[in-house]
Amino acid sequence: MSARRRKAGKQGPKRAKTAAVRRAQPVRAAKRKAARPGKPKPARTARASARSARPPRRASPFASELARKTAIVGIGATEFSKDSGRSELRLGCEAVLGALADAGLDPREVDGYVNYTMDNNPSIEINRGVGGGDLRFFGCVHYGGGAACGTVLQAAMAVATGVADVVVCYRAMNERSMQRFGAGVQDRPPTPTTENAHFGWYAPFGLLTPASWVALSARRYMHEYGATTEAFGHVSVACRKHAATNPAAWFYQRPITLEDHQNSRWIVDPLRLLDCCQESDGAVAVVVTSAERARDLRQKPALVAAVAQGAGREQQMMTGYYADSISGLPEMGLVARQLWDTAGLGPDDVQTAVIYDHFTPFVLTQLEEFGFCERGEAKEFVKDGRIEIGGALPINPHGGQLGEAYIHGMNGIAEAVRQVRGTAVNQVPDVENVVVTAGTGVPTSGLILSGN
Secondary structure, eight states: OOHHHHHHHHHSOOOOOOHHHHHHHHHHHHHHHTSOTTOOOOOOOOHHHHHHTOOOOOOOTTOOSOTTSEEEEEEEEOOOBSOOOSOHHHHHHHHHHHHHHHHTOOGGGOOEEEEETTOSSOHHHHHHHHTOOOOSEEEEEOSGGGGHHHHHHHHHHHHHTTSOSOEEEEEEEETTTTOOGGGTTTTSOOOOOHHHHGGGGTGGGTOOSHHHHHHHHHHHHHHHHOOOHHHHHHHHHHHHHHHTTOTTSTTTTOOOOHHHHHHSOEEETTEEGGGBOOOOEEEEEEEEEEHHHHTTSSSOOEEEEEEEEEOOTTOOSSOOTTSSOSSSOHHHHHHHHHHHHHHTOOGGGOSEEEOOOSBHHHHHHHHHHTTSSOTTOHHHHTSTTTTSTTSSSOBOTTOHHHHTOOSTTHHHHHHHHHHHHTOOTTOOTTOOEEEEEOOSSSSEEEEEEEOO
16 A cells, blocks of 8 residues: 555545445455466565556456557647537537547548437537548447446447447537526426436426436435534535636636635525536547557557446436435446456556546535545545545545536546546546546546556
8 A cells, every 4th residue: 555545544434335335345366266276376576566467357247348458649628618609519620630630640531430319419420520430339328427427338339349440429519508507497498308207307306407406315314324514515625726726717716715615605505605616618529449449649648447337226317306315326336346346446446537527515425435435534635635635535636627627528528638648737646547437416426547
C-alpha cells in the first residue's frame, strides 16, 4: 500500500469491499482448493508489481470479455458556454474533428458512431459534416445521462467483435440556450406512452423537475444515515475548487466555501442551488479503437479496462419511489460489480474517480455503491478534503458538472482520459486506474480506464 493511501486511510473511514468482492471470495476460494495439486501459487510482491503481473481474470457472473481489448485514443471538445451561438450539429462536428485530430486519424477512417437518443444530431449528419466515409456501425443509447459510458460500451463491443474499426462517441447540445433540462416535465404535453405514463403518479403532486425527483431520495438518505446538507456541500465545494483552476471550466477562478453553499437559495428541500449542476452549451467526443491499433497512434491510449450498463429490477426514470429502499442506487451497484469483476480491480486500485454529479446527494450514494466507503459513511468520507486533489480519493478533478460543464457526462469521460495520459490541468499523481460513472436514478453505465 502506498504512503499516500496509508495516510488517507488514517484521515477517514476505511474503504469498504464491494458486495461483488465479498460475494466472489467463496467462489474464488473454492476454485483455488480445486486447483491441480502442486500448482505454484503466485508470489506476494509489492502492490505496484502485483498489478503489472496480475494473473488472468477469473470467471465471474458479473465479468464481461471486453477487459482491455479496446482503448480511447482521441478526445475533443468545444468551449463550454451558456449561449454557443452555433447549431448543435456544428458543435458536434467540431468536437468530433477535434477528437480525430487528437488521435491522428482521418474522418474517413471512422466506420462507426454512437450517441445518445436525446442527441439531436444523427450520426449520418455528423459523418457527412466531418467528411467521413462509409459506416458499418451506428448506435444510440437511451436514458439521458445514464447513456454516457454506455456509448463507450457499444463502441467497445463493436470494435472487439470486428463490426467496426474506429468508433466515435459524442454528445452535442445547446442545453442552456435552446432547451433547459432543469424544467423537467412541467411544460411537456401529456402523451399516452409507456415511458411517460409513470409521471402521472407524481406530477399532480408537484414532482415536476429533476431536482424535485432527487430531493425525495436525498431526504430519505438523510433520515436513514443522519446526514446533513453540509455533506452535500462538501461535494459542491470540492468540485468548484477543482473547476476554479481549470481554464476550460465555466466556473474557472470562482471557488466557493461551505458557507456559500449553506447560504445558497433553496430549490427543493433539501437541495440548494449549489447542489444542482449547470445547464450548458457544448459538445464532447471520444474515439475508440482496438488496444492493438491504439499502440501505433498519436496519444497514450486509455485502455477500457471495463465498461458496463445496469438497470435494477424495479428501475424507473428518476422516480423509483416504490422500490424496497430509495436511499441507495442499486443500478449503480450493479454497474460497480460488473466493473470490478471485469477489470480484476477493487476500490484501492483507483487513484481518482469521475462521479456523475448532476445533484450532490447522489455523489455520496455512488461512493457507497462502489465500495469506496461503507453504506451511510459517505457523509464522513467527503469531509476534510478527502475528495479533493491530495485527498484519499480526488473526485472530478476537472470540476465535474457542478463546476466545468453539464455535457451529459461526456466531459467526465474526456477528463478520465486526460488523467490516464497524465495531461490533466489538475493532474492526480501516479494515476493508473480511473472510475467514471454516468447518470443516476436512471438505467445507467460506468467504466474504468487504465494506463496499463
